[in-house]
Amino acid sequence: MxxxxxxxxxxxxxxxxxxxxxxxxxxxxxxxxxxxxxxxxxxxxxxxxxxxxxxxxxxxxxxxxxxxxxxxxxxxxxxxxxxxxxxxxxxxxxxxxxxxxxxxxxxxxxxxxxxxxxxxxxxxxxxxxxxxxxxxxxxxxxxxxxxxxxxxxxxxxxxxxGEESKRLGRLPVRTLSPSVEILETLERWGVSRCEELAALPVLQLSERLGQEGVRLHELARGASVRSLVLAESEMRFEEEIELEDAVEELEPLAFLLGRLLDQLCVRLQAHALAAAAIHLRLTLGDAFEKEPPIRGEAPAAEAPKNYEKTMRLPVPMRDSKLLLNLLRLQLQADPPQATIRKIALAAEAARHRAAQNGLFRRNSIDPEKLELIIARLANLVGSLNVGSPETMDTHRPGAFRMKRFAPTPNEMKFRRKTGHTIAAANRKAEDEPKLRRATVALRNFRPEWLAKIELREERPLHISFRGMRGRIVAASGPWRTAGDWWQEEAWHHDEWDIYIRFDSGALFLERDLPGEVQDGLYRIYYDGLRRSWFVRGRYD
Amino acid sequence: MPRNFAQLRSQVEGALAGRVAAPFEYRERRATENTSTGIDEIDLLTGGFPRGALTEIFGPACSGRTSLLVSALGMRTAQAEACALIDACDAFDPCQAEAAGVELKQLLWVRCRNINHALRATDLLLQGGGFSFVCLDLSDVPRKTVRQLPLDAWFRFRRAVENTQTILVIIEQEPNAKTCASLVLKLEGGLVHWSTAQPREISEARTGDFAWPSFVRLLDGLDVHAGVVRSRINPVSRMEFREGRISSATSGSSNSLETIFRANAMPWRFTDARVEPKLGSFEG
Missing domain, CATH: 3.30.70.270 (Reverse transcriptase/Diguanylate cyclase domain)
Structure with missing residues (x-):
């Protein structure tokens, strides 16, 4: 042993x-x-x-x-x-x-x-x-x-x-951590080294110092016997730092975060693990000064004492620089509104991602790099404006939500035995007839444009919106959709597909005035709840 | 002052040493891999969208630019390739795109509110790499605004996708990338097709108190005229692409090539159980 x-x-x-x-x-x-x-x-x-x-x-x-x-x-x-x-x-x-x-x-x-x-x-x-x-x-x-x-x-x-007594003998007695009283007693006796303590007779030592003396004697000789007290396994990856001087700006905060992340990543790496999520908790100090409330307005709410942020990662990562960049981008988008007195970082550990690329597989995006790109884009245009759209289980026109972009890697495998090349395989896949049809796409106006319609026998004849007036030369509709009447967000639309010819459309095209209003196919609808006409979009 | 050409050449090479490996060496253009646009007529006309190059699609409103984009997105996402759409005016309709065959899970949609955000987002995505198809949609941005963009933006984009597998497509109202674009495609809207149901069929559709009008009209589709303004795609690769499609493909010349394709309207109305036709249509 x-x-x-x-x-x-x-x-x-x-x-x-x-x-x-x-x-x-x-x-x-x-x-x-x-x-x-x-x-x-x-x-x-x-x-x-x-x-x-x-x-x-x-x-x-x-x-x-x-x-x-x-x-x-x-x-x-x-x-x-x-x-x-x-x-x-x-x-x-x-x-x-x-x-x-x-x-x-x-x-x-x-x-x-x-x-x-x-x-x-x-x-x-x-x-x-x-x-x-x-x-x-x-x-x-x-x-x-x-x-x-x-x-x-x-x-x-x-x-x-066998050499325990001899090697330990040169150490001072205080290394054995005796009580202060016993240490003073031993010093009075002139015993300062372990070999001197080991040379004392055990019986007499026991009479003078009790069981503590016997234990120290065993330790000095290297003859003690005990079992290992096993520590419970606890996989906590946390780093904290208390700051003497509060931090006010993001740059010094990023410097400190980088240091903590370095420590976390080293510890994760030692366990062959990576971070699936990072929890940041900042203990805040004095709030930044704001403009005093105008008379009559309610005073500002009390500033929070803590600032917490959780960064979930699409794949487990342990690159401290990358994690720092992601944290910085999140903090830039939503900075704490007070000075920072304490920083605590915790990582949720997960198994590190192992990927094997294929020789005949097209390179896919590195998930770690992708996360950084998306974080930068979110910082640029807002986190709600970046991601994959997902259609919702409703008949409401144009209903969708944004979710995290997580593309499926290209798993196409190409068999070398049959001599398929990548181009040939692509061509084969592209030759599927069901994908060869072009469909008219609609470009939405967000938010929809308010329009005025002139009707004759419940059919639209003229339309005006955004300062332009046009004649409706052909139309199809109305197609009524309605739903969610049991909720607050009910809808009731009568949709029309119309072809508009603006009174001076040709002129506008030539002179490049309002580029967005041009002759063409539009989709309009009458909102039965709001009792107004809107232009939903334009076919293109 | 250098006395002859050899001295001048060595002087230039010396000045560029460390930055440009061989300034006077001719770099052969790499054979581009072309990919289908999802529309046969456009594939036959252009040979498809080139990888590692900038493709420019321009035309006025209702000219089929977005239809072509959606077709291309459907084709690329169907093969599990990662695609990105930088939407300068937040006009993309994901519901229609999904119905047209686009795998939305494979699409990163960046909804911008102005052209500066769109350009910075494009820079980020191109520099990051890894995307198979990146589209910058400036369709609804006024021409004047796009015209005022610094020219180096197009060079930067072209340089970023060079020697990569990325297809970069820019959609706008008029061409601006000039020589940076390897393929410039002009689209124009043509006839709008409306289908009209026959009175006999309508008369059979009487149900209860509701009487169908004398005729019902549906938007059937839109003809799109497409023309190649400029193409640097290797004619050989274009012919290879066409191989097996038609035997008498157009010759390799890049100018004066035109075609017409039809973008069909989505037959969604009658597949949706909750949609109720109320009235008929009319001719204005």
Whole structure:
């Protein structure tokens, strides 16, 4: 049996650095607590060199220039912990969630898949680095030995069976996480290293420190025995970031979203998954100033505290740049009306799309690229004006609705044995007689044009609309359609197909005045409910 | 100053190095693959719509432009090809198009309210690629507005579809793309056909108190005159396309080719159970 432990040193600091990669390489100090009792809780090496120490109060730390100071972020720590667990699960299904900064993996039987323990350790370190983490990895036959070695030794450590006591002996006793009282007692005794603790007689230690002393003695010798406490599998892909300074504009917001999406996509990729939907939740701060209401008008409603948006994707994706572009387009179309204090992103995981193109199949649209194009088009003309039309189950003239454009890929297969070429196959398909008839198409006017009709014996003789008057030289109708009388949206139309000759139509054609009003075949109708005539469209 | 042609040539090649691979090398035009328009007469006239090229269809209102578009859409969508229609005036009728054989699921319809939106949408769709058929419908946009479009838009469109499998069709009232169009088709409306039921048939249709009029008229169809104004389609490929359709196909010359086809009215009225004929028709 072998166990691997992963420990993230300076966990709270690394959590902030993961959320703000721009801080890497700079002096950073974190403080925690409520003002005015805030104090520094974590610093990196650069900040230490600059003179900042843990425990300094806010006014003391504020004197150091060139040091980035941030608040401790528990949401970032939680996100990082979940990411750490998910990363561990990509290597081993049996995993212990020891503490926020430490996990233990059971490596039993994994050598067939991953190879030697060295390879596993390197793979763990590599995957952690992909998340932006610098971790310590230790592998040992004992759970606690691996745990303490990871906490005590930097980088990758292997402890062979039988050498546990010897290797752990160099570690300070505080690595075993004793209580403060016991640690003080041990320090008074002059015991500072694990080998010194292991050298003490167990019986006398038990008399003085109790069972806690015995447990520490076992840990120091690497002789403790316990089972792995398995963590429940929870596949949550969420990223959060709390902002010290509220964001007001979309550009810096997109920058932050990009960072969170990068993290999400790395985690999804580690599980060979992709996002089927992205949920964005923004916690809003102060609302943007609006013009005061005019006297007599009702005051504006209270601004919402949250802004939520869900982006459903036609196919699972994990390209962070593409997802960012889609989110940006949605935010541009419907921006939040207040400053942003907190960003939370969650991905609904799904299996990644696998597609195999055929040699003889015409290239179809890449669904990911198509989604981006449609999002841009929706941003340009409005989301209700882009998509596939779908006719509705009603007799109402011209009733349709728009739905998401999701074309069926071309599945035509061409048999090479019979020598069919693509052109020949196309031609064969095109030769079907049922598709060879041309039909007169109607071009609709949206909204319909209001018209005035002169009738004689209930038949239209003259028509005028949009400032033009014409003679109806031929007509067919009326054809009555009615329906939905039991609803508010009832209709009652008497339709006519008419040929109009405008009084000066030829002149208008020549002079290109109102291009839309020309002689020709039109469809008009009398709306029995509104008691008016309308021009529905023109045949073309 | 270069002293001779060779020096001038090398100087130009040097100036364009890195941007144009071989500026003086003749690039042979690739044989275009033509696809059916869905109307036999137009296929025989033009050889079909060329892929990787810009086709321009122009004519006044009621000249059959939309009928030709719907036929082409029906043909392309029937083969599960992805099509896009950029509708500058939001005039497309999906119900009639579906009845005419268009698979609406394969059609991306972009409903624009002005020509600038239509041009930007076309740019997006062409640059994105992957669509088999893209149509920019400027039929109802005033001629003056279309005329004022910058010429580089047409060049950009042509360049975007070059060496792709996309058919780009632009429908308008008069030709504007000039040399960027590989095929320019002019349409004009002809006779309007009305069918009249015979009195004998009508007299048999008496039901209850309702009496049919002396005659009933239906819109039967519309004749459309089509002519090729310009065609760069390889005559050989045009002949190949016609192979098997007619043996005595028109020769490969691209000018003065005309044909007439008839666009039939949709026989929807009497197939719809809820539609009730109320009165007859008349001649004005």
């Amino acid at each position: 072998a166990f691997a432990s992963i420990y993230v040193p300076d966990f709270i600091l690394q959590a902030v650095l993961c959320a703000e990669p721009a801080l890497r390489g700079r002096a950073v100090a974190l403080w925690d607590g409520t003002p005015p009792l805030r104090s520094v809780v974590a610093v990196n090496d650069s900040a230490t060199q600059a003179g900042i120490e843990i425990g300094m109060t806010e006014p003391q730390a504020a004197q150091f220039c060139g040091v980035e100071k941030r608040n401790r972020s528990r949401t970032c720590e939680e996100s990082l912990h979940i990411a750490l667990l998910q990363m561990g699960r990509t290597i081993s299904p049996r995993i212990e969630d020891t503490t926020l900064d430490t996990i233990v993996l059971d490596l039993t039987g994994l050598h067939r898949f991953w190879g030697s323990q060295e390879k596993i350790a390197r793979e763990l370190a590599r995957r952690a680095a992909e998340l932006g983490l610098a971790v310590n990895v230790a592998i040992a036959a004992n759970i606690d030995v691996a745990l303490h070695a990871a906490r005590g030794f930097p980088g990758i450590t292997f402890i062979p069976r």
